[in-house]
Amino acid sequence: xxxxxxxxxxxxxxxxxxxxxxxxxxxxxxxxxxxxxxxxxxxxxxxxxxxxxxxxxxxxxxxxxxxxxxxxxxxxxxxxxxxxxxxxxxxxxxxxxxxxxxxxxxxxxxxxxxxxxxxxxxxxxxxxxxxxxxxxxxxxxxxxxxxxxxxxxxxxxxxxxxxxxxxxxxxxxxxxxxxxxxxxxxx
Amino acid sequence: xxxxxxxxxxxxxxxxxxxxxxxxxxxxxxxxxxxxxxxxxxxxxxxxxxxxxxxxxxxxxxxxxxxxxxxxxxxxxxxxxxxxxxxxxxxxxxxxxxxxxxxxxxxxxxxxxxxxxxxxxxxxxxxxxxxxxxxxxxxxxxxxxxxxxxxxxxxxxxxxxxxxxxxxxxxxxxxxxxxxxxxxxxxxxxxxxxxxxxxxxxxxxxxxxxxxxxxxxxxxxxxxxxxxxxxxxxxxxxxxxxxxxxxxxxxxxxxxxx
Numbered sequence: 048x049x050x051x052x053x054x055x056x057x058x059x060x061x062x063x064x065x066x067x068x069x070x071x072x073x074x075x076x077x078x079x080x081x082x083x084x085x086x087x088x089x090x091x092x093x094x095x096x097x098x099x100x101x102x103x104x105x106x107x108x109x110x111x112x113x114x115x116x117x118x119x120x121x122x123x124x125x126x127x128x129x130x131x132x133x134x135x136x137x138x139x140x141x142x143x144x145x146x147x148x149x150x151x152x153x154x155x156x157x158x159x160x161x162x163x164x165x166x167x168x169x170x171x172x173x174x175x176x177x178x179x180x181x182x183x184x185x186x187x188x189x190x191x192x193x194x195x196x197x198x199x200x201x202x203x204x205x206x207x208x209x210x211x212x213x214x215x216x217x218x219x220x221x222x223x224x225x226x227x228x229x230x231x232x233x234x
Numbered sequence: 235x236x237x238x239x240x241x242x243x244x245x246x247x248x249x250x251x252x253x254x255x256x257x258x259x260x261x262x263x264x265x266x267x268x269x270x271x272x273x274x275x276x277x278x279x280x281x282x283x284x285x286x287x288x289x290x291x292x293x294x295x296x297x298x299x300x301x302x303x304x305x306x307x308x309x310x311x312x313x314x315x316x317x318x319x320x321x322x323x324x325x326x327x328x329x330x331x332x333x334x335x336x337x338x339x340x341x342x343x344x345x346x347x348x349x350x351x352x353x354x355x356x357x358x359x360x361x362x363x364x365x366x367x368x369x370x371x372x373x374x375x376x377x378x379x380x381x382x383x384x385x386x387x388x389x390x391x392x393x394x395x396x397x398x399x400x401x402x403x404x405x406x407x408x409x410x411x412x413x414x415x416x417x418x419x420x421x422x423x424x425x426x427x428x429x430x431x432x433x434x435x436x437x438x439x440x441x442x443x444x445x446x447x448x449x450x451x452x453x454x455x456x457x458x459x460x461x462x463x464x465x466x467x468x469x470x471x472x473x474x475x476x477x478x479x480x481x482x483x484x485x486x487x488x489x490x491x492x
Binding site: 072110125145148150152156166168171209211 | 271273352361363366367369371373376377378380381382
């Protein structure tokens with residue numbers, strides 16, 4: 048097998064290999080993954096440069112190369128989503144307010160326990176909400192708080208960032224802290 | 235809209251909303267279950283009536299809140315617990331504010347401070363949830379590209395050396411020797427005929443273990459004919475030998491002709 052294949056020699060052929068791998072991968076590809084394509088012979092900085100070029104090559108096309116938390120992936124430009132979603136009539140439902148608020152608390156205040164979530168929302172956490180988020184792969188248990196009952200500490204996952212097109216938690220929409228800043232310290 | 239739960243005052247049905255009640259008529263149409271909890275309801279009341287969250291008029295807010303909770307109690311008892319707890323908290327705050335402050339205490343914490351902190355934290359998270367929901371999401375607004383790629387396994391069936399074939403052959407011969415009869419016959423052993431027999435067998439069974447091809451009770455000449463037939467078939471590329479590891483069973487299979 049090794050004899051019949053020739054390692055890429057030109058920038059273009061390196062980009063072609065990256066492009067084929069990115070287009071056929073079901074998951075975003077990390078720099079490590081892409082390094083393995085060339086058996087480690089290409090430095091990370093070179094890979095980044097090749098990816099930048101590839102991204103530019105596709106800038107006029109219907110797909111775009113984007114970087115998310117766990118790596119790079121090709122995705123359809125957002126303008127095509129309304130058409131593409133017609134192909135899947137059973138498209139994804141929106142999550143309930145309870146689910147989204149729970150997710151927001153986990154995302155912005157992580158790691159949090161169920162009790163923390165209940166404190167913020169003022170109501171008991173429905174176990175199905177946690178299950179829904181867990182099954183989606185958006186949250187997981189990252190530890191236990193050393194308090195009675197050792198409650199599980201929840202945090203968001205890389206999949207959550209990937210699915211929201213984010214590279215890190217820093218890119219979450221900023222919180223409206225306006226009102227909070229107005230609270231006088233003496234209050 | 236009001237006929238289902240007609241409020242009464244001192245037994246008299248209330249036909250007109252009192253002017254000092256801050257709940258506008260259309261608010262009554264709001265589905266109570268739309269609230270995510272007591273904090274959500276309080277925030278709604280505060281924002282709806284433009285109350286100052288940092289200087290909440292407790293009497294007003296408590297009255298409006300209790301009104302909603304009463305309606306809720308009528309319908310959804312299981313929801314009531316969280317809401318009743320908040321009622322108790324509101325009344326407690328209200329009463330603490332009514333108490334005269336002892337003169338010697340310079341600066342006492344505002345009894346509303348904790349409630350305000352919770353309201354603002356909840357509101358902040360509620361808005362954050364809306365923003366998260368508005369972000370493009372994979373499967374909704376974002377569609378990840380994935381071109382089809384048929385992975386073709388490059389794994390080759392291990393080859394069989396002639397030596398291994400000979401070892402197997404000797405084993406067959408050895409077993410045959412135990413069945414030897416000293417009978418001389420003039421069996422017409424056509425290699426071609428045996429080639430056909432083997433191919434027919436492989437057509438049915440597809441994959442046959444090498445030693446299973448031989449019926450040792452048939453005598454050595456017959457076995458030799460089979461072996462020659464097998465070699466001939468292999469030479470003509472009609473059968474293939476495979477073996478998973480050295481000295482493991484050798485399998486014979488017909489080469490598929492399309």
